[in-house]
Amino acid sequence: MIRQKEKLTSRQKIKGHRTLTYDILDGMVDWVRVINNNGIIIYANKSMEEALGKNIVGAKCYSVFGKSCPCVRCITDTTVSTGEIAEKEEEIGDKIYSIKSSPVRDIDDNIYAVVEVFRDVTRERKLEKEIIKKNEKMSKDLAFARKIQKTILPKKGSYGSIDVDYLYSPSEMLSGDMFDICRIDQDHIGIYISDVVGHGVTASIMTMFVKQSMAGITSEYLSPSKAISQLHKNFLDLNLDDENYFTIFYGVINTKNNTFTYVNGGHNSIPLLIKDDKVSFLEATGYPITSLFNEVKYEEQAIKLDKDDKILLYTDGIIEAKNEDKELFGIDRLVQTVKNSDKDLINSIKEKIDEFKYDELEDDFTILQLKVI
Structure with missing residues (x-):
């Protein structure tokens, strides 16, 4: 009886840890999703579901973004084939996301899924474009001033x-x-x-x-x-x-x-x-x-x-x-x-x-x- 109670307590702990993991993922502002080897979404955190809809689980990874075919550069395929972390940036709607994919392995070290994290970098990229534009103008102004100075x-x-x-x-x-x-x-x-x-x-x-x-x-x-x-x-x-x-x-x-x-x-x-x-x-x-x-x-x-x-x-x-x-x-x-x-x-x-x-x-x-x- 005591052993059964101890075993139940261990199961409760494991269940608690799993619940904590999902709570952490759902508490993230970044979008997080897990894709299996067939390109099917098997998990999406709360932020991603709120943005794209709860029906995205079970859908093809590219279809949730309104695409009819896989991406030209699929970082999920890259991660599955190489076992390495892959990154890219992509425009989704009116925003720019930095996407990083990491392998998910089973106990035999086989990759059975990929976890993707989407971080909104729209503000940073807009600032970069503004800085580049201002720098280009400054460079032109400096080139003009240099020309005058030499003249x-x-x-x-x-x-x-x-x-x-x-x-x-x-x-x-x-x-x-x-x-x-x-x-x-x-x-x-x-x-x-x-x-x-x-x-x-x-x-x-x-x-x-x-x-x-x-x-x-x-x-x-x-x-x-x-x-x-x-x-x-x-x-x-x-x-x-x-x-x-x-x-x-x-x-x-x-x-x-x-x-x-x-x-x-x-x-x-x-x-x-x-x-x-x-x-x-x-x-x-x-x-x-x-x-x-x-x-x-x-x-x-x-x-x-x-x-x-x-x-x-x-x-x-x-x-x-x-x-x-x-x-x-x-x-x-x-x-x-x-x-x-x-x-x-x-x-x-x-x-x-x-x-x-x-x-x-x-x-x-x-x-x-x-x-x-």
């Missing part, structure tokens, strides 16, 4: 007694580097190179400020120090945060007597003078264009230029290129490359950096060469 760069070639060549390569679609050649009057040409902190959209917008401001300033001030001091005042009017700043090197060439007068606004990529196969630095002191200072004065320096002299201006993307060991290309390698170059200087530098660097450049890459002709 406003100065032309290569002769500017009176000065020949100009350059290499311009943004690390992203838009650059924080800017340079220009400004014909001030019949005897004077202004040249500057600028490097905005950061890169991308924000930095590129700042380069537009630099170009627009310098276009007006160079025609008003012949003195480089006065010109950059005025640029600093214009920058203060923007009321930007301290982290927004840029460096600039600006010089004026007198084409009548071939003198070059210049100032350095915190540009740590000190330009090089190549004269008679010797390399020297065009050094001058001065602060970057930043809101940290209310008024800044810049020290002017002047040099005499002769025929075939070259001035090399560049941004820190050149000297901060890294190799596999995170070693910087550095100023010494740049100077050595310049000294050893027996052909086109800009291409020599590019080739050396391409050989040296391990990965894509992390910063914008700009070289500007001026040659007295």
Whole structure:
């Protein structure tokens, strides 16, 4: 009698576990159904029955979705034949479902049915489409901005007694580097190179400020120090945060007597003078264009230029290129490359950096060469 009661209790426990399993499945928001090897639905949970009707049990797996024949890609067949979990996405009505099928095995490890779980991913897919659409628009806008940014760069070639060549390569679609050649009057040409902190959209917008401001300033001030001091005042009017700043090197060439007068606004990529196969630095002191200072004065320096002299201006993307060991290309390698170059200087530098660097450049890459002709 006691053994019969214990046996009954065990049966009750098993029955309770089975009831719990169905309660769990019926409590799921996802649709769950079980399909036998003949493609017949032998179980559907409450969520699926409420959505499709209670008569789906006993029906063909595809017919409950209004189809007259099996799916082109039937993941139930895939799971039965391979014993592996299979997945796909399918539109059902006005919704998109992610469907995953898993094998159901008997005690002999034979697959006798497949359980399918349908998860509604409509919202996620709509969001993905919206993001893709917005990204496509943003990419078009960036491509247009890049085209404009490249279009406003100065032309290569002769500017009176000065020949100009350059290499311009943004690390992203838009650059924080800017340079220009400004014909001030019949005897004077202004040249500057600028490097905005950061890169991308924000930095590129700042380069537009630099170009627009310098276009007006160079025609008003012949003195480089006065010109950059005025640029600093214009920058203060923007009321930007301290982290927004840029460096600039600006010089004026007198084409009548071939003198070059210049100032350095915190540009740590000190330009090089190549004269008679010797390399020297065009050094001058001065602060970057930043809101940290209310008024800044810049020290002017002047040099005499002769025929075939070259001035090399560049941004820190050149000297901060890294190799596999995170070693910087550095100023010494740049100077050595310049000294050893027996052909086109800009291409020599590019080739050396391409050989040296391990990965894509992390910063914008700009070289500007001026040659007295």
